[in-house]
Amino acid sequence: MGNRIAWLLAAFMTASGLAYAHGLEIYATGNGATIKGSITYDDHEPAEQATIQVKNAAGELLTSVVASETGEFEFQALGSFDHHLETETADGHRAEHVVPAAEVGGAAAPADEAHAHPPATAESRDDHHGPDAAELEAIVARQLQPLREELYDYKRSVAMRDIIGGIGYIVGVLGIIGYFKARRQPSSA
Amino acid sequence: MHIAEGVLSPQIILAGAVCAGAGIAWGLRRIHVDDTPRIAVLSSAFFVASLIHVPAGPVSIHLVLNGLVGIVLGPAAFPAILIGLLLQAVLFGHGGFTTLGVNTATMASGALAAWLIFRGTAPLPAFLRGALAGGLAITVAAALTAGALLASGKAFWPVAAAFGAGYVPLAVIESVITGFAVAFLSQVRPEVLPGRPRPSIVEEASLG
Numbered sequence: 001m002g003n004r005i006a007w008l009l010a011a012f013m014t015a016s017g018l019a020y021a022h023g024l025e026i027y028a029t030g031n032g033a034t035i036k037g038s039i040t041y042d043d044h045e046p047a048e049q050a051t052i053q054v055k056n057a058a059g060e061l062l063t064s065v066v067a068s069e070t071g072e073f074e075f076q077a078l079g080s081f082d083h084h085l086e087t088e089t090a091d092g093h094r095a096e097h098v099v100p101a102a103e104v105g106g107a108a109a110p111a112d113e114a115h116a117h118p119p120a121t122a123e124s125r126d127d128h129h130g131p132d133a134a135e136l137e138a139i140v141a142r143q144l145q146p147l148r149e150e151l152y153d154y155k156r157s158v159a160m161r162d163i164i165g166g167i168g169y170i171v172g173v174l175g176i177i178g179y180f181k182a183r184r185q186p187s188s189a
Numbered sequence: 190m191h192i193a194e195g196v197l198s199p200q201i202i203l204a205g206a207v208c209a210g211a212g213i214a215w216g217l218r219r220i221h222v223d224d225t226p227r228i229a230v231l232s233s234a235f236f237v238a239s240l241i242h243v244p245a246g247p248v249s250i251h252l253v254l255n256g257l258v259g260i261v262l263g264p265a266a267f268p269a270i271l272i273g274l275l276l277q278a279v280l281f282g283h284g285g286f287t288t289l290g291v292n293t294a295t296m297a298s299g300a301l302a303a304w305l306i307f308r309g310t311a312p313l314p315a316f317l318r319g320a321l322a323g324g325l326a327i328t329v330a331a332a333l334t335a336g337a338l339l340a341s342g343k344a345f346w347p348v349a350a351a352f353g354a355g356y357v358p359l360a361v362i363e364s365v366i367t368g369f370a371v372a373f374l375s376q377v378r379p380e381v382l383p384g385r386p387r388p389s390i391v392e393e394a395s396l397g
Contacts (some may be wrong), residue, residue, distance in 0.1 A: 023282045024193065042282075045242075091260070091339055091355070092192035132281030158240060158281050167233045173272055176216070178225035181283040 006168040024093035026052065026085050027152050028073075030103030031141055036074040039067050039087055041094065042156050046071025047089055077104035113123075190253060190333050191239070191292055205291025205337065212267035212297055212392040214394070229382060231258045232269040233337035236276055239283055243362055252363045256326030256367040258309045259300025260319065261374075261381050266300035267293065267340050291337050299330035303367075306385050315377040317327040323367025327360040 024047060029036025039047040051080045052073060062083075067073040077083065083099040131139060197205075220228065238252040259266045271293045277283045284292055303322035310318045335352040338344060374382055 013270065067258055088196060090338075090343065091190075091351035092196050094193040094196050104270075135390070155280070160351060162280040163237060163240070166236050166280050170232045170236060170272055171229050171367045176228040177220065177228075179220045181222040181225070 005077070023156070024089060025156060026087060026093040026095045026097040027149070028097050028099050029141075029148065030077055030083070030099045032079055032104065032138070034074055035083060035085075035099050035104060036072075037085070037097070038070070038072045039092075039148055040071050042158075044163050047087070047093075052085050052087045052088050055080070055086065056085065057082050059084075080104060081149055105142070190296065190330055191274070191336065192288045192337065194285035194287055196285075196341065197291060197337060198287060201337050201341045202291060205288070205294045207290070209267065209271065209290040209293035209297070212264070212294065212301075213271055214274050216262075216264040216267035216269075220268070222368060224262075226264060228262055228265050228269050231261055231266075232273050234258070235270060236273040239277055239281065243359055250355060253296065253299075253327060253330065253359070253363065254366070255296045256303040256319075256323035258347050258364055259297075259303035259326055260367070260371060260383070262300070263304045264301070264302070269299045270297045270300065292294055295333035295337065296330045298329075298333055299326035302326060302329045304383065309372075311384055313371075316367075316372040319371025320364040320368035322371075324360045325362035326367075327356060327363045331356045331360075338356040363379055381395070 023042050024043065025038065026037060026039050026090045028035055039050050039052065041047060046069070047067065048069050048071065050067045050071070053061055054060050054063045054065060054075070057118055063075070065073045077099075081101050081104075083104065085097045085099065088094045088097070111139060225253050235254050235378050238254040241252040243250045243252060255266070258269055260303050262269055271289065274284055274289055275297070278286055278289065303326040307318050307322040310321060314323075331352045334347050338348050349373065371382065
């Protein structure tokens with residue numbers, strides 16, 4: 001009977017699609033000069049107005065950002081280095097995320113462009129043959145964004161195999177405990 | 190209710206580990222080999238419960254079921270909850286590893302409170318006994334979790350707000366669920382509830 005309840009719970013969750021655990025996560029990407037992201041619990045409930053601390057690699061606090069009611073936030077990147085984002089909620093959840101230096105530092109890119117392709121400045125003043133490098137980067141980043149979010153979602157979802165695996169481990173551990181107990185306490189049979 | 194890594198002070202983590210360790214040692218000693226299937230089932234239910242979300246306005250809450258675990262298992266709730274929490278941390282990324290001690294201590298204390306209150310309310314109808322025990326288990330666990338956070342130096346009002354209003358809906362829902370579960374068990378399998386004498390192997394065989 002108790003087995004039925006446990007299986008019913010597991011079946012209910014898989015019937016409603018992937019189940020979600022309850023961890024707090026920060027998701028953020030850098031897009032040149034700004035860093036944008038959201039804080040959510042794994043079931044996509046937003047962590048309303050949570051405070052995010054932005055630190056550098058040495059752990060020094062650089063600034064602090066407050067998320068909106070939908071858990072979203074955006075702020076100016078503070079330079080071309082890894083931004084460590086950390087947040088903690090009052091009920092004991094904590095999450096971190098590092099936005100790598102490669103994603104920020106949009107201010108540096110145009111300068112590099114002019115340096116690497118001096119002849120291009122004459123051409124770019126003419127009629128546009130297509131997007132220039134900075135525009136191209138922005139377009140590609142925009143196209144990749146939904147894919148990255150999907151991948152992120154997939155990584156933190158809980159599948160049936162996790163549930164079955166966990167229950168399997170529980171049965172195994174209790175079996176081992178039972179074995180040792182049986183050796184010491186012969187059952188009444 | 191599951192406290193994550195890096196939130197608590199080292200002293201509280203250590204205190205939690207010591208309390209949990211004592212409870213687990215006590216629980217393991219009292220386990221009989223015939224109890225192990227029942228422990229496995231309750232531990233699995235606890236493990237899976239944290240995936241079931243309870244809509245509670247702005248706060249995101251999940252089921253705990255430590256009341257039911259406590260009523261049926263008594264002191265064995267400590268190892269059962271520890272195993273459940275460990276697997277939730279490994280497979281669901283829920284909770285932390287250094288905080289296994291504290292989380293076990295808070296939730297298993299709630300389970301123990303449920304066990305005691307259940308045994309002390311024998312004259313009442315089964316649903317009511319289960320509901321009281323289920324609600325108490327959540328209240329005790331939430332209070333201890335808030336206490337651990339406050340003792341680690343967190344600001345008072347945010348913690349009080351998170352564990353006050355946010356946990357009332359969960360306490361109500363768990364009361365109802367535990368009440369129904371106990372009522373069901375008392376009709377179908379009364380011997381798993383404390384206070385009923387277990388039939389001997391011979392009697393069980395003749396009961397079919």
